[in-house]
Amino acid sequence: QKEVEQNSGPLSVPEGAIASLNCTYSDRGSQSFFWYRQYSGKSPELIMFIYSNGDKEDGRFTAQLNKASQYVSLLIRDSQPSDSATYLCAVKEGAGGTSYGKLTFGQGTILTVHP
Amino acid sequence: NAGVMQNPRHLVRRRGQEARLRCSPMKGHSHVYWYRQLPEEGLKFMVYLQKENIIDESGMPKERFSAEFPKEGPSILRIQQVVRGDSAAYFCASSPILGETQYFGPGTRLLVL
Numbered sequence: 001q002k003e004v005e006q007n008s009g010p011l012s013v014p015e016g017a018i019a020s021l022n023c024t025y026s027d028r029g030s031q032s033f034f035w036y037r038q039y040s041g042k043s044p045e046l047i048m049f050i051y052s053n054g055d056k057e058d059g060r061f062t063a064q065l066n067k068a069s070q071y072v073s074l075l076i077r078d079s080q081p082s083d084s085a086t087y088l089c090a091v092k093e094g095a096g097g098t099s100y101g102k103l104t105f106g107q108g109t110i111l112t113v114h115p
Numbered sequence: 116n117a118g119v120m121q122n123p124r125h126l127v128r129r130r131g132q133e134a135r136l137r138c139s140p141m142k143g144h145s146h147v148y149w150y151r152q153l154p155e156e157g158l159k160f161m162v163y164l165q166k167e168n169i170i171d172e173s174g175m176p177k178e179r180f181s182a183e184f185p186k187e188g189p190s191i192l193r194i195q196q197v198v199r200g201d202s203a204a205y206f207c208a209s210s211p212i213l214g215e216t217q218y219f220g221p222g223t224r225l226l227v228l
Contacts, residue, residue: 042222043206043220044158044219046218049216090158101146102171103160104160105158107157108157
């Protein structure tokens, strides 16, 4: 069974600090990786996606992918109280796979940014 | 450009009734995905549809659940004879073509009494 693992947290960081969220996945055929943010009672909101090994930066967010280690992370710089939410890591199988299309989600990491 | 639309946003049913959840994808999107989020659990894939076709239903419970995406109109997730364990948030997502990023709707919160 293909699995995506995240530390459930909660992860608590002070305002202005860097928050580091981690995710590992079991399926080596995975090709696309996504980070979603979900506020309590709301729907998942896409933050970033990454396909290639290395870093991808978008504003205060940096996604890092290491396919050899089957590891993907999200760094949030200058964390703000409004960043407090559950962060979901999602993985998609590569084209040609039997499950291509669906996202497999981790359990989510609860992040709290305190003033 | 309107996002993914789902209705109703909240649905209350008694055990044994039927629940119908509707999803209209974003304009230009022809791929629809349904996910379920049980209380205190992560999002789980249920079914992936294109117009008039079910592509992957590997996450659908074998009984009582069905989904469709007709040529005209929204995608429908239908739950027959609901039980309390069906209480959850049901999210629909859409993408323009296979492999593209999925965008989620606001969800339908189903409560079974």
